[in-house]
Amino acid sequence: xxxxxxxxxxALFSRPQRASLRPQSRLIHGGSLRSGFDETSxxxxxxxxxxxxxxxxxxxxxxxxxxxxVYSRFRNPTVAMFEQRLALYEGAETAFxxxxxxxxxxAALMSRLKAGDRLVVxxxxxxxxLYIANDLAPxxxxxxxxVDGTDLDQxxxxxxxxxxxxxxxxxxxxxxEIIDVKAVCDLAHTVGAIVVVDxxxxxxxxxxxxxxxxxxxxxxxxxxxxxxxxxxxxxxLCDKAFGEIVHPFLRHTGPALSPFNAWxxxxxxxxxxxxxxxxxxxxxRLARFLESHGKVDRVLYPGLPSHPQYDLAQLQMAxxxxxxxxxxxxxxxGAFRAMNALELVLISNNLGDSKxxxxxxxxxxxxxxxxxxxxxxxxSPGTVRLSVGLEDVEDLMEDFDRALALV
Numbered sequence: 001x002x003x004x005x006x007x008x009x010x011a012l013f014s015r016p017q018r019a020s021l022r023p024q025s026r027l028i029h030g031g032s033l034r035s036g037f038d039e040t041s042x043x044x045x046x047x048x049x050x051x052x053x054x055x056x057x058x059x060x061x062x063x064x065x066x067x068x069x070v071y072s073r074f075r076n077p078t079v080a081m082f083e084q085r086l087a088l089y090e091g092a093e094t095a096f097x098x099x100x101x102x103x104x105x106x107a108a109l110m111s112r113l114k115a116g117d118r119l120v121v122x123x124x125x126x127x128x129x130l131y132i133a134n135d136l137a138p139x140x141x142x143x144x145x146x147v148d149g150t151d152l153d154q155x156x157x158x159x160x161x162x163x164x165x166x167x168x169x170x171x172x173x174x175x176x177e178i179i180d181v182k183a184v185c186d187l188a189h190t191v192g193a194i195v196v197v198d199x200x201x202x203x204x205x206x207x208x209x210x211x212x213x214x215x216x217x218x219x220x221x222x223x224x225x226x227x228x229x230x231x232x233x234x235x236x237l238c239d240k241a242f243g244e245i246v247h248p249f250l251r252h253t254g255p256a257l258s259p260f261n262a263w264x265x266x267x268x269x270x271x272x273x274x275x276x277x278x279x280x281x282x283x284x285r286l287a288r289f290l291e292s293h294g295k296v297d298r299v300l301y302p303g304l305p306s307h308p309q310y311d312l313a314q315l316q317m318a319x320x321x322x323x324x325x326x327x328x329x330x331x332x333x334g335a336f337r338a339m340n341a342l343e344l345v346l347i348s349n350n351l352g353d354s355k356x357x358x359x360x361x362x363x364x365x366x367x368x369x370x371x372x373x374x375x376x377x378x379x380s381p382g383t384v385r386l387s388v389g390l391e392d393v394e395d396l397m398e399d400f401d402r403a404l405a406l407v
Contacts, residue, residue, distance in 0.1 A: 023273065026085065026088045026089045027089055027269045027272060028270050030085035030086075030088040031080070031081045031083070031087075031088060032081060033077055033081055041267075042078065042081055042266050043077070043078065044078050044259050044260055044263045045072075045076055045077045045259050046259050047259070048071070049070075049072065050068070050070055072256065073254050074256075076256075076259050076262070077259075078260075078262045078263050079097050079259060079262040081266055082235075082257070082262040082263075082265050082266050082269070083096065083097050083235065085266065086204070086225070086235055086237065087237055089204060089269070090204050090208065090217065090237050091211065092210060092217070092237035092238060092239070093238070093239045093240045093243070094238060094240055094243040095235055095237045095238075096235065096238075096246055097234070097257040097262060098235065098250065098256070098257055099232060099233070099257055099258070100220065100232045100233065100234050100255070101218070101220020101221065101222055101232075101233075101234040102128050102234070104219065104220070104234030104235055105128075105129055105132065105167075105196075105234075106255075107246055107249055107253070107255060108216050108218050108238075108246065109132060109137075109167060109196065110132075110137075110140075111245050111249035112164065112165055114140075114142070117142050117143070117164035117165070118144075118145060118164055119133060119137055119142055119143065119144045119145070119164065119165050120144075120146075120147060120155075120159060120166045120167075120188075120193070121133045121146055121147070121166070121167045121168065122146075122147060122148075122149030122167070122168040122170075122179060123146045123147065123148055123149065123377055124169070124172035124175060124177045124378070125168075125169055125172065125173070126169065126173045126198070126365065127366050127368055127369065129167070129169070129198070133146070134146075149168055149172065149177055149179040150178070150179060150309060152180065152184075152187075155183070155184050155187055159187045159188055159190070159193065161191065162191050163188065163191050163192070164193060165193055165194050166184065166193050166195045166196065167197075168181075168184065168196075168197055168198070169197070169198035169200070169201065170197065170198075170201075170202065170207075171201040171302055171323070173201060173361075173385075174323075174325050174359075174361040174365065174366065174379065174385035175300055175325050175377060175378035176301065176302055176324075176325050177308075177377075177378070178302055178307075178309035178312050180312055180316075181197060181212040181213065182212045185213030185215075189213070194215045194216065194242065195213065195215050196214070196215070197214040198217075198219075199218070200218075200219050200220050200224070201321055202317055202321055203223075203224045203272070203276050203321075203352075204217075204219075205224075205272060205273050205276040205318070206276065206280070206317050206321060207316060207317045210237070215239065215242060216237070216238040216242055217237045218234065218236050218237075219235050219237075220233075220234055221235050221265050221268075222234070223351055224272060224275070224276055224322065224352035225268050225269060225352075226264060226352070227271070227272060227276075227352055227353065228268065228353060228354050229350060230264050231261040231264045231265070232261065233257050233262070233265050234257075276322060278390055279322035279389065279390060280321060282322075282388045282389070282390070282391070282393045282396065283301065283303070283320060283321065283322050283323065283324055283388040284301075284303050284319075285393045286324065286386075286388055286393060286396055286397060287301035287303065287304055287320070287324050288304070289397045289400070291306065293401070293404055295328060295334070295338070295404040295407045296326050296328060297326075297328070298327040299324065300325040300326065301320055301323075301324045303319065303320020303321070322352070322387060322388050323385065323386065324385075324388065325384070325386070326384060326386070327384075328384060328404070328407060329382065329407055330407050331380070332362065332363070332381040332382065334382055334407045335360050335381070335382045335383070337406055337407050338384075338400075338403045338404050338407050339358055339360065339384065339403075341402065341406045342358065342399055342400070343402075343403075344395055344396065344399040345396065345400070346358070347359065353387065354389050354390045355390075355391070356386065356387065356388055356389035356396060357386075357387040357389070358384055358386050358387070359384065360383070360385075361374075362380075365385075
């Protein structure tokens, strides 16, 4: 008897979808493929390789790259569904998933940069991104120029001569600086630079850098895309021209996303809008509460009028975001005392989870910066970063009120 199951599951198909589907519907159905089993939930193609019906088919597969799946380091059906779904939602021509957010950042930059190029970056970056810009890139003969991301005059000066790439994150980690993406892109494009934006703090729900002129957007999918602390992942979204640059880099260096993690991230996308909007609602109330608290010196939240770039945030973001930075009275000792007294909010350097998470950047994510460097980007000894979750906001306010009372 012929193996009909084998024949059926090799015939992946997708249902035609209207181009007019609204964003939330795309997060549910975008890029979906079904095998011959007609499964409701997307299948996990947990395989490293693929078989061919003949030697001739194998020859054709390798001669015509992309014709079929040949090796999961190159392409995988479950990973492809995740890539296509987020590309549809973000409005990107193509997407490439990676094993982590930092793999996405590294690939986006180093697939394009070469010896003799200039890289201009904003100073307020995640610690590992600063390592690539300050330590790693110069080893390959790449000049790195660092600017205050909020100062357009510094961008204008840095981009007054040929530059290969610009890299920025907005809102920044951890002090939530807002950079004028459109203005920076306009300046960068006049000198032929490709602009890469780390959009992880804003999430694709609240900000679309591609619509503001960015060429490439990167995410740590570990954060709000998964949203439940289950797995690592990253993704690069771009046009087809940049895709032709980054694709061979990823293929040959191997930072591939596993099929299982891609499936988890697909499930995360289904609820991402609902989660992020609920987290923003919580964050807005909690930020106002903290700003009025006597044990808090300063609150940085893009949705508060007191934020230095509030007007800009209102223009390019659809909400203040799910993260808050604030300074606890008493410096590091006061911050530690408050953090240790929290019962509901968990101490963790991760973010974007359904659980509220708090960290002290000066001794965790940005510990390797000098004290002068931390102060320059707005991290004081008492600064803490809060990723607001999905708990009842009244419980969160009570938890902070009780903990801060001990400072």
